[in-house]
Structures are given as structure tokens and as C-alpha cells.
Amino acid sequence: MIQSMTGFGKHVVQLPSKKITVELKSLNSKHLDLNARLPQAYRDKELQLRKMISESLHRGKVDFSLNVEITGEETTAEVNQGVVKKYMQQLKAIADGDDIKLLELALRMPDTLKTDGDEIDETEYQAITEALTHALKAINLFREEEGKVLEKDFNLRLKNIAKLLEEVKKLDPERLSTIREKLDRAVADLKTEVDENRFEQELMYYLEKYDITEEKVRLANHLDYFQKTLNSADSNGKKLGFIAQEIGREINTIGSKANYAPMQQVVVQMKDELEKIKEQMLNVL
Template sequence: MIKSMTGFGRGDSQVGDKCFQVELKSVNHRYMDVSIKLPKKFTYLEESIRKVIKSNIQRGRIEAYITYESIGESDINVAVDMPLAKEYLKALLRIEEELSIETDVTTSVIARFPDVIKIEKKEENEDEIWQCLQEALNNALNQLVIMRQEEGDKLQVDLLKRLNKTRDFVAQIKDRSPIIVQEYRQKLIERIKEILDEEFSLDDNRVAAEVALFADKSNITEEIVRLYSHINQFSNTLQEDDAIGRKLDFLLQEMNREANTIGSKANDLIIANLVINIKSEFEKMREQVQNIE
């Protein structure tokens, strides 16, 4: 089963008061490229996320967007250093007493002094965090893989259809090939008679030698055999359960090369038109192959 490199998946998960949402988007890429955007405090999990993605996908550019929300208590602690606050208060009262001035000592005044109030982050359970994130990530990956497989099924149907059309064109070329030499011999004789006196005696040996030379130069049997072989390889590769995009692209290059050779050697208008049809199908197939994992 082939897979497309285009897809999207979203996954959510909640463990305790922790909620993660993961969105994955994949597009065409020659190799495997993973881009991850997540809250800064979870950057230590980036490599683990990358490994999970790569274990499910072999090729393409994957963009992962991860958001986090805590629906319970805040993950911030506000701590008060009471001994320090008392010392500040003693100092203020002493100033009031010794300088005989009235002061308005309030809680807000003392709270403004350095280090009286401290903001601290609560320690997180890293295993619990990863468990929650991994579940959301796996849910998103499942959706993404399913979408890529569904798109891959459509690509496979289209490629097989075009491959069958190509086989038909090659079969027509194979049937046409032997006729080319016969037509060349007839045209050669007619041309000679047209130029020379019709009563001029033709040298059958010279004509046969000329026709044999033409037949040798225009022989496309090997190219047809190789093209059939590549077509069969392409068809068999479509049934493999692996990343086959680059292999298919290589086979298309070889198929296109054989088609070009057939067109240049055959020296025949009908075959040239059939080659144009074949190359048109190859071009459409190449566009599809660019999107296969």
C-alpha cells in the first residue's frame, strides 16, 4: 500500500489537570524533515517527539504544532518570606519610634520590599507530562497516517490506469515496428524509379543492403523489451509496503529514456506520435509520484 506525503491529523489528550493538543501537517519533501513548535518549558521533550514521528513516517516535511493548557490549579506558587517581612516591619517601626514620625505601614508597603514575595514554578511530573503529550501525539499521527494512506490509494489507482495506457501505446509501437522496414523498402524503390528511368534495372542486392542498414539503425526491439520490463517493475513496486517514492521516480526516468530512444531510432511519424502520448502519461505520473512517500 502506497502512502501520500500530504496529510493532516489532530489529537487531544488529558491526564489529570493537564491537557495537550497536537496538530500535524505533512507535505512533499525529498527527505524526512520534522519541524516542532511547542511551549518553551517543554523543549526537553522535542527529541522524544521527533523519534515518535519518525517511527511512523519515513518521508516528507512534518510540521507539528503543540499547545498545552492546565485546567486545574495554577502551576505557579506564590511564596511569602514571613521572617523577612517581620524584619522589614521591625525596621519600619524602629524608624517611626526613633525619628518620632508617623508612618502608614501597610501590607502593600511591606510586600514591595525585595524578596518578601517570590514566584516559584511548581515541580512537574515529567513522566505524567510525557504520557499526556504522547497520547495526543499518537492520536494525531493515527489520523495523519490514515489520511496519507487514503490519498495513496487514490494515487495508486491513477498510476495503474496511466501505466495500462502506456502498455497499450507500447504494444502499438511493437506492432508497428516490423512494418516500418517494409514501408521503407517500398518507398526506396519508388523513389529510385521516380528519379531514374523506369526501365532502369534495379540492383536487388544494393536495395537489400540499404534496407538492411536502415533496419539495423531503426531496430527498437531492445528498447521495447526494456520499457516493458520497467513498466512491470513500476507496477510491482506499487504493491510494496515501504517508502517507494524515490524508486518510482527513478523508474520513470529510465522509462522516459527508453521512450526517447524509441522515438529517435524508429524514424516513423506514427511511432513518434505514440512516443509523445507515452511521454505525456509519464509527465502526469511524475507529478503524482512526487507526492508519494
């Protein structure tokens, strides 16, 4: 089953004095491009959290955000009273003003708050990893649902190309007959004696150059291989992309050898269907 690289996952954990919110958003990318936003106090845990995400998501442009909100009376920030008083003294020396106004100005100055730099306790870190685990499950479920939509579209496009290939097969005998008639008329217009045996040999050689039997067989095989890969247990967008390239190569060769307007029109339709597959392929994990 294929998965999309587009997804969203969120989970909230409520502790006695803190609310922990984890959000994950992802878009398509050739590799895993992870952007992490978390409070400064939690930066020492970033590598472990990144590892958890990379082991689960593998590919995509991923935005990870961790938000910790204080909901109780607990806080690690304190007013740096000595610094605030010093600021107020300096401000009073510059301009007159009541203490309330000076205090408001002083609190806007740098270093007026000091925070406790203690490490995150184990209970809080477990809550963060729990929230991340649930968010990863949510985003992977989102990706799977998006993948089902992509798979449905791929199946439609494959079926359309297969039908068009059948049209090519039906047109092929008529195409070769038309090419032969054109050559016969061209020789007749020369109004000169032609060695029939030699002409027949040259004609067979010429028609072999326009033979598309191998291309038809390979194209059918590639379509079947794409379908089997699409139905496999793992999502493999890169592999599907390579198969799509091979499908395109066979379609292009048929088009270049066709030399017959009705068949070339069918080839154009096949290219259109394949282009829609390639557009959607960019978003497959």
C-alpha cells in the same frame, strides 16, 4: 501499498488540570523536514518527540505542534510583586494617575511574571507521548488513504501506456515497410545502376538502426516492474521514480527511432501519460 506524503493527524488528551493537543501536518519533500512548535517549558523533551516522529513518518515536510492549555486552578506563573511595585513607583514619579491605571501599565512591563522552571512530571510526559502516538497513527492512516487514490491513478496510466505500446507493435511492420519503400524510390530516382546485393546489405544496416525491438521489450519489462513495486508491501517512492525514468528513456528512444508520423503520435500520447505519473510521483512516500 504506496503512501502519500500529504497527511494530517490530531489527538487531544485531557488531564485533571491541563488539555494537551498534538497536531501533525505533512506535505511532500525529498527528505524529512521537521518543524516543531512547542511551549518553552517543554523544549527539553523536543529531541525525544522528534525521534518518535522521524521513526514513524520517514519523509515529508512535517509541521508538529504541541499545545498545553491550563484548564484547572493550577498555574506555575506568579506576579513578581517587587518588580510591579518598583514599576508603579517609577511611573508615579513620571506622571500622576490612580493606582489601578498604574498597575495596568506596570503589568505590561517585562519580568512582571515569574514562572516555576521545574521539569515536566512523568505523568504529563506520558500523556504527551500518548497524544503523539495517536496523532502519528491518524496521519499515517490519512497517508494510506491518499496513497490509494494515487495507486488508482498510477494503475490507469500504466494501463494506458501498455495499450499504446501495443499500438506501437502493430504499427512497427507498417513503419519498416514504409521506410523501405522510401529508400527504394530514392534509389530509383537516381536513374543509375545499383548493385542489388550491396543495396540490400546497406538497406538491412539502415533498417537495423531504426529497429525498436529491444526498446519495446525493455519498456514492457519496466511497466511490469513498476506495477510489481507499486503492489509491494512497502511504499517506495524513490524506487518508483527511478523506474519511471527508465520508462521515459525507452519511450524517448522509440520516438527518436520512429521516423514514422503515426508512431510518433502514439509516442507523444505515451509521454503525456508518463508525465502525469511523474507529477503524482512527487507526493509518494
